Amino acid sequence: MPELPEVETSRRGIDPHVCNRTINQVIIREPRLRWPVDPQISRILPGSKITSTDRRGKYLLIYTTQGCLIVHLGMSGSVRIVSASEPVRKHDHIDIVMDNHTALRYHDPRRFGAMLWTTEPVLEHDRLRHLGPEPLDDNFNIPYLYRCSRGKKVPVKTFIMDSRIVVGVGNIYANEALYMAGISPKREAGKISRQRYERLIAAIKDVIANAINVGGTTLRDFVGSDGKPGYFKQSLQVYGRAGQPCQKCQTPLTEIRIAQRSTVYCRNCQR
DNA sequence: CGAGCAACCTGCATGC
DNA sequence: TGCATGCAGGTTGCTC
Known part of the structure; x- marks a missing residue:
């Protein structure tokens, strides 16, 4: 499913629903993605606020007041905004529950995707550091x-x-x-x-x-x-x-x- | 170092 | 109907 345009489409779709929302709870049902999901985020994220979203290549970046979630959709991943009470489906691995009773729900049957957490400058993260220019940027010439x-x-x-x-x-x-x-x-x-x-x-x-x-x-x-x-x-x-x-x-x-x-x-x- | 390729997973279409 | 096979939009990290 996700190439860069899909990731950008997803980002634009979730952005207005997550920006300036406070996180109430993080539910990790299945941490075994491409890399294990850091269990610490369920402790760290509640109480912090989502400030903005961005994208680098196929990585979706969700900035919070405590650090940044780096999300990759792999081959089969998707994110969507749901009511927190909506029943989970198979492969709904993670919910970021927000203060208005909605949640950002991460779904990924093949589990080739990832949800990483960093408190360091995001672009220096190991997964992003070696990436080339964005295709639409002028430095791709x-x-x-x-x-x-x-x-x-x-x-x-x-x-x-x-x-x-x-x-x-x-x-x-x-x-x-x-x-x-x-x-x-x-x-x-x-x-x-x-x-x-x-x-x-x-x-x-x-x-x-x-x-x-x-x-x-x-x-x-x-x-x-x-x-x-x-x-x-x-x-x-x-x-x-x-x-x-x-x-x-x-x-x-x-x-x-x-x-x-x-x-x-x-x-x-x-x- | 570069190049080639197996591996990580599940779901689905196809063929026997 | 069941089962085996092969394929899928990505990326890392082995071998040679």
Whole structure:
């Protein structure tokens, strides 16, 4: 479910419901996420106030007067605002209960996600320290990406999915951006010209910005109902379309695996 | 050091 | 109907 646009959509959805609320209780039903949830937070957080939310890559940041919760949704995680009395479903692992009897409820069947706690400067946290620039930021630009790519032997798809290079480009958007840029996902990152990286950067910024914008229109549903945003499916050009004709040249789209991830591309348009 | 890949989990679709 | 298999939007941390 969650790539960067979904995380941003979630953040925007919960923000007005959590900011300036005081935390009454933290209920940890299942601490075994990607990393164990610090049991101390059930003691520390009650009484403190949520001051703001932010996002770094796919990490959702919830700042409080005592420290910061760093939330990752993994492959299957979601957060939503519920009435604190709403019955829990399977995989509702954590509730942050607030003073108006609502709760921020964390749900994650596969438990690849995380909820970390820090009282240190957040961006220096071990999980965030090594992250590359945000894809929509101006410091994700041609000189930067071109320089990073030199000498890299990995396929360009693996390269742009590396969070040390740029954050937030997951499997879906990597496939889409490479299609938009006309670059084969298999091509060696270090052997791609500056000009072609220019196209690729534009494509990455475009696909992510569009997904965030569309996500915004279904924001209320997303938060209220726990449903998938469902926005992207219509606009996807290659992901999940193996065998179907390329929209530009009608060649059937090819599916291969790169670094164990499903990769779909047009072998005619993408070189 | 970089590159490749197994591992962490559950749910769901598919095929026998 | 039941069971085995393979796949899924992410990331870390092993090996070589």
